[in-house]
Amino acid sequence: MQGAVGFAERAGHILLSARFWRGTLATAVFLLVWEAVARAGLVRVPAPSSALVTFNDLMRDPSFWFSWYLSTRRVFAGFLAAMLVGIPLGLGMAVSRILYGIVFPVFEVLRPIPPLAWVPAAIIFWPTQELSIMFVTFLGAFYTVVINVIDGAQTIDLRYYQAARSMGSSSWDIFRRIILPGTVPSIVVGATVGIGIAWAVVVAAEMISGGGSVGSMGGASGGGLGFFIWNSYVGGSYNQIVVGMISIGIAGYISSALLRKLGELVTPWLHEQ
């Protein structure tokens, strides 16, 4: 938007801000303490430095990146499906009392079931393991998206409806020009939280469902960062476990940051210049 100058300026701002340095310092202290504890042999967790060495090796291992790719693909597939189904459903439930009356009881019974409890059923139901993992990921994000959409639509101030009505809006105008934009901020919140849950779910689902062929690039099923961690555990490679865990942290962080940025783009009125 603003080009390179704007970016450099912003980067400069970040580097100068106290918040940035506090964060960096805290991370550094955390790593140092961990390193010391690990070297002193107090815990059997590998030290960050040795994990870093392992990471360096893994960087050149395509199957490690393939795990990243598999998990990311599942997260985004499940997440996008949750958005595609959840947003219209939530909006529909918010505007139609009938639809709300039909769907909500079912929804409230299914919602407390943790997505991971669905894994066995999903594997039986869906033709491929890939689809079943994606389905479980979808569930993880779905409830949060729907709840946020309904809540967002229902908390739009009555005055906006009244103003729109008195200026001659049809029901369709009200939906398109009031309900939809009025719900966007909640959709963004739901999406940001939802993708975090999707990451949590995908990793666990991958561990449960097993991998079959983690090493092979062409593997039709299995793999992913969750399986990578599990496999490292089974193989006794503790350094890889740490690398796998940190990878998930980073992937989740990047996804949320991406969604926040996207969210800012679709809600320009909440971000004053």
Next chain:
Amino acid sequence: MNYEPPRGSPIADARAPALAAQGGCKGAIRIANVVKIYGSEGAGVRAVDDCTFHVPAGKITVVVGPSGCGKTTLLNAIAGFHSITSGTIHLDDALLCGPGRPKADPGPDRIVVFQNGALFPWKTIVENVAFGPIVQGRLSRKAAFEKARMMLAETGLHNLETNYPGEISSGMRRRVEIARALMNDPKVLLLDEPYRALDSLTKSVMHEALLETFDRNRVTIFFITHDLEEAIFLGHHVVIMTTRPCRPKKILTVDIPHPRDYSVLTAKRFREYLDETVEAVHEEALKAFAAGERER
């Protein structure tokens, strides 16, 4: 028509046609025997009771009264945001609501400006102002935006076009909202304490801007406020309401010619009107307070 003039009101029935005939002004509201009970007939809150008065076309009528007496209820009934229990409300010769038709249809001939403002936060100022003609299909998008820009320029707000409402001061927001209302060529502007949240300095600027707008458009204005100085400064007529249930206690005709400016505030006649209003309102406020004590 079964309209009865309020007893002892200076806006007598005989004068109404004369006012309506003046310069072909449109937008006279006749409120007759309006009752509004919230909740069930037996146990509900009687917010408006047998309320009768006249809002003459092309004039500013200000309604004052104790907090919670039912002013907003009356305004919402005119706007068509909710039903009335009985009575009739006419806009010019058309029945807005009455027997067999408890709720008026909201429409662009009566636009409300809310106390807390209702500019759409997700639309820029110019998009907000252009909203009415676009949804009514009266103007193309392009023409509506053009007219909105003109309207904003007229009120000295053109530099705010691309801002969002959240980015401008509350005083500016109120002015934009009035501009948005006027885009619909309404017969009546219904203002519900639009300046309540503003500091007195901003308020005085708003008053002059509103009067200027009024002089330009000659739209009927129905204005609710708690601020008695504001009421007399703006109003051709000031309707003082009783405490709940709400009905006119006294209707004052402010005989100070428009266009008015702030020098009026120090005029002897202005002070006299103010004293008269204060006395009537204070009496009702005391009653309201006593009623509140009893309810406790």
